[in-house]
Amino acid sequence: SAAEKGGYDYFMLKEIAEQPKAVADTLLGRIDPSGSLTLDEVRISPQELREVDKVVIVACGTAFHAGLIAKYAIEHWTRMPCEVELASEFRYRDPILDGRSLVIAISQSGETMDTLMALRHAREQGSKVLAICNTNGSTIPRESDAVLYTHAGPEVAVASTKAFLTQLVACYLVALYLGQVRGTKWGDEIQAVIRDLSRISEEVDRVLETMEPVRALARTLAAKDTVLFLGRHVGYPVALEGALKLKELAYMHAEGFAAGELKHGPIALIEEDLPVVVVVPSPRGRSVLHDKIVSNIQEIRARGARTIVIAEEGDEAVVPYADHLIRIPATPTLLQPLVATVPLQVFACELATARGNEVDQPRNLAKSVTVE
Numbered sequence: 001s002a003a004e005k006g007g008y009d010y011f012m013l014k015e016i017a018e019q020p021k022a023v024a025d026t027l028l029g030r031i032d033p034s035g036s037l038t039l040d041e042v043r044i045s046p047q048e049l050r051e052v053d054k055v056v057i058v059a060c061g062t063a064f065h066a067g068l069i070a071k072y073a074i075e076h077w078t079r080m081p082c083e084v085e086l087a088s089e090f091r092y093r094d095p096i097l098d099g100r101s102l103v104i105a106i107s108q109s110g111e112t113m114d115t116l117m118a119l120r121h122a123r124e125q126g127s128k129v130l131a132i133c134n135t136n137g138s139t140i141p142r143e144s145d146a147v148l149y150t151h152a153g154p155e156v157a158v159a160s161t162k163a164f165l166t167q168l169v170a171c172y173l174v175a176l177y178l179g180q181v182r183g184t185k186w187g188d189e190i191q192a193v194i195r196d197l198s199r200i201s202e203e204v205d206r207v208l209e210t211m212e213p214v215r216a217l218a219r220t221l222a223a224k225d226t227v228l229f230l231g232r233h234v235g236y237p238v239a240l241e242g243a244l245k246l247k248e249l250a251y252m253h254a255e256g257f258a259a260g261e262l263k264h265g266p267i268a269l270i271e272e273d274l275p276v277v278v279v280v281p282s283p284r285g286r287s288v289l290h291d292k293i294v295s296n297i298q299e300i301r302a303r304g305a306r307t308i309v310i311a312e313e314g315d316e317a318v319v320p321y322a323d324h325l326i327r328i329p330a331t332p333t334l335l336q337p338l339v340a341t342v343p344l345q346v347f348a349c350e351l352a353t354a355r356g357n358e359v360d361q362p363r364n365l366a367k368s369v370t371v372e
């Protein structure tokens, strides 16, 4: 009913709008007044966490994209190797696991069969499993050693939005907590990032306030067949997520690429007026990546692409090459996906509407996939 949708036409729009609160709720009670993390609900002792020698993340779909981003954070802040694998592929290749592996299973519903089978396999090998989940008491957390709930509230639309942002927050919390417990050289950075995270909900809110041009742009692309997405570093999984949203909702051919791979093949796809969305890393910090992606934008535009550039406020280097420029607030590099994904959600939702598709219940899809 309209009331359930809180005045929005679709659950998806409501859930996109709920993201600032969802993100704040994921953080609630997990940062103590001294600025350290207290993840009491993670019932794997600090001693056990210090003995872990590798992290393995398993998930499907959007949750898998959260896992890909988590890898950058976990490896950076803990200096421990982290693998990310599609849950449906995991157990069939006989993965190397033992009592010192920490397996993280990410799932909104907590009922995804592929993810459940992956975590059962991990526990059989003696690994500890931590679930990151949005649904209280669902099967995946019940079968895990520990759970960090995302507290996004119920997500009804088939296309995941607020669950994704909160999965990211939960992953950052786990990465920072592992760093804190294990004591890495990033102590000061970890404190600073915890402070940045506690302000991030306002940044997500700011992005939402500036989405009208993104909707207008989406409407002009309704008759297109293909949209490509490019990103680098944590922007690469964001590109994959942008493409997945577009497939699910707009039924368009959409693909995400690592921008550095462009010259190894995908650049052959560029043709006159092909829309290409580019997620640009911050010019601060890892500026080498920024400069490389700016030259990628230049290259594809020279070959006729219509460039839709998502870049940090104040990044002037992209301006000459952007046919459409979508601004996002400056954040630390690793946190950028929390603000960069939002325009892509809005973009896909508006394109679906413009193409006359059912937004909340896309064809052929179910909210949770309980078969392998």
Ligand code: AGP
Binding pocket: 060, 061, 062, 063, 106, 107, 108, 109, 110, 111, 112, 115, 158, 159, 160, 161, 248, 366, 367, 368, 369
């Ligand atoms: C997201 O938009 C999708 N509908 C889908 O990829 C989903 O993320 C995937 O099926 C995993 O679901 P889960 O998080 O409930 O395990």
